[in-house]
Amino acid sequence: MSFVNMQLAPSILKAIAECGYTTPTPIQKQAIPMAMTGRDLIASAQTGTGKTAAFILPALHLLNTQSTANGKGPRILVLTPTRELADQVTQAARKYGKHQRLRSTTILGGMPYREQLKALSQPIDLVVATPGRLNDHLERGRINLSRLELLVLDEADRMLDMGFIEDVEKIAARAPSDRQTLLFSATLDARIEKLARGILNDPEMVLIAGKEVNSDSIEQRLLVADNLVHKNSMLQHLADDKSVTKAIVFSATKRDADGIAGELRSLGHAAAALHGDMNQSARNRTIADMRKGKIKLLVATDVAARGLDVSGISHVINFDMPRFAEDYVHRIGRTGRAGSSGIAISFVSNSEIDCLKRIESYIGRSIPHHIIPGLEPVQPLRKTAEKRKMRGQGGSEGKARRFSSSQPKNYRGDSNRKTGNASAGEKGPARRKDPIVEYRSSGSGQASGRAR
Ligand code: AMP
Numbered sequence: 001m002s003f004v005n006m007q008l009a010p011s012i013l014k015a016i017a018e019c020g021y022t023t024p025t026p027i028q029k030q031a032i033p034m035a036m037t038g039r040d041l042i043a044s045a046q047t048g049t050g051k052t053a054a055f056i057l058p059a060l061h062l063l064n065t066q067s068t069a070n071g072k073g074p075r076i077l078v079l080t081p082t083r084e085l086a087d088q089v090t091q092a093a094r095k096y097g098k099h100q101r102l103r104s105t106t107i108l109g110g111m112p113y114r115e116q117l118k119a120l121s122q123p124i125d126l127v128v129a130t131p132g133r134l135n136d137h138l139e140r141g142r143i144n145l146s147r148l149e150l151l152v153l154d155e156a157d158r159m160l161d162m163g164f165i166e167d168v169e170k171i172a173a174r175a176p177s178d179r180q181t182l183l184f185s186a187t188l189d190a191r192i193e194k195l196a197r198g199i200l201n202d203p204e205m206v207l208i209a210g211k212e213v214n215s216d217s218i219e220q221r222l223l224v225a226d227n228l229v230h231k232n233s234m235l236q237h238l239a240d241d242k243s244v245t246k247a248i249v250f251s252a253t254k255r256d257a258d259g260i261a262g263e264l265r266s267l268g269h270a271a272a273a274l275h276g277d278m279n280q281s282a283r284n285r286t287i288a289d290m291r292k293g294k295i296k297l298l299v300a301t302d303v304a305a306r307g308l309d310v311s312g313i314s315h316v317i318n319f320d321m322p323r324f325a326e327d328y329v330h331r332i333g334r335t336g337r338a339g340s341s342g343i344a345i346s347f348v349s350n351s352e353i354d355c356l357k358r359i360e361s362y363i364g365r366s367i368p369h370h371i372i373p374g375l376e377p378v379q380p381l382r383k384t385a386e387k388r389k390m391r392g393q394g395g396s397e398g399k400a401r402r403f404s405s406s407q408p409k410n411y412r413g414d415s416n417r418k419t420g421n422a423s424a425g426e427k428g429p430a431r432r433k434d435p436i437v438e439y440r441s442s443g444s445g446q447a448s449g450r451a452r
Pocket of ligand 1: 020021022023024025028046049050051052053
């Protein structure tokens, strides 16, 4: 099925053609025709599958009909778990809706109220919002949902993870009962079913198998990291490795992406950061440089790397583990594309065990442990997270500087060294009197396998 056969308004088809989309993705092929019938829908689809267009295109099509209800509230409401995703959805709506009249706004938590109140005082077609702030406006009577025809829950599983369930349920309860509801989620489990039972009406199901990792083309490896210093040393080792020809390094925050890229550059590597604080032209330039091979190591955040399609990525390195399992699958899918093979290496510290467990249960297998000779971890990975320690550890790891100028170029496990804490680790090696050469790893290249 092509876009043209989907009965979408000509203005939408024109915008899609301008985006260069020739064929609908699998989720679009299934979800758009179903959504156009007006039925409720549950769709399991990951980020990167084209799911945004799968709900935005039918939403924009709906705006080509006249509203029969009075009032100025939105006809379409999209709820998303994060600000980044809300921004992305709004941008997508504006891109696909550029040839039609579209009055849209984004309502985000943590942002000033003034602009939001102004936007909500005008007649509006589409609101993209995070649930907490939207519910806040609803309770204060600043938004009226009586005109709502379509409610979209994007990444519903994440909204549940982030504790938004009550807000989502309250918002749905204030919308007309004959509205249409589309629920998108990377995972479909009992919680989602419960949410759907309360909010959706006899939904159709669309299941897109997206979570399978292509095990033939992507080799997954896990490197246990004692702390941040250890992670830095392993990253430096991989950056020096000749077989790492083009890599994406994933960091948890934008600041870390800048810090890691800067440090890699100072060590003589062709590295650059890619994150949401960069303007679009800087991002495009960076991606173009990566494609041309001018950049070997791209240090990115999840949001910035979404949809990133650069061929020939030899390695994906998870400097920090993603909090959400679907992000792991999305990250490692940047390599091993179009018939080539790739290696995905994850640095996992004891503070990241919960993430690892979630990922392994999501992908249905455990990730084989590897070591870099000379950079072996001092402490084994715990079986489960130690909650009390974890809080402190996770925090210091998040806030500590990614690279310390006083740290040695390489890292060697040292039983006298304090471990399990990033700042302790940073101090440990710096206090040592040993010459730097002693920290040098003995491996010639790739991390070697070690059965567990
Ligand atoms: P999403 O899963 O919505 O985050 O989309 C991932 C990326 O796929 C975005 O960059 C979209 O611009 C792109 N995309 C969406 N639909 C199509 C399509 N039919 N053909 C090519 N690219 C698409």
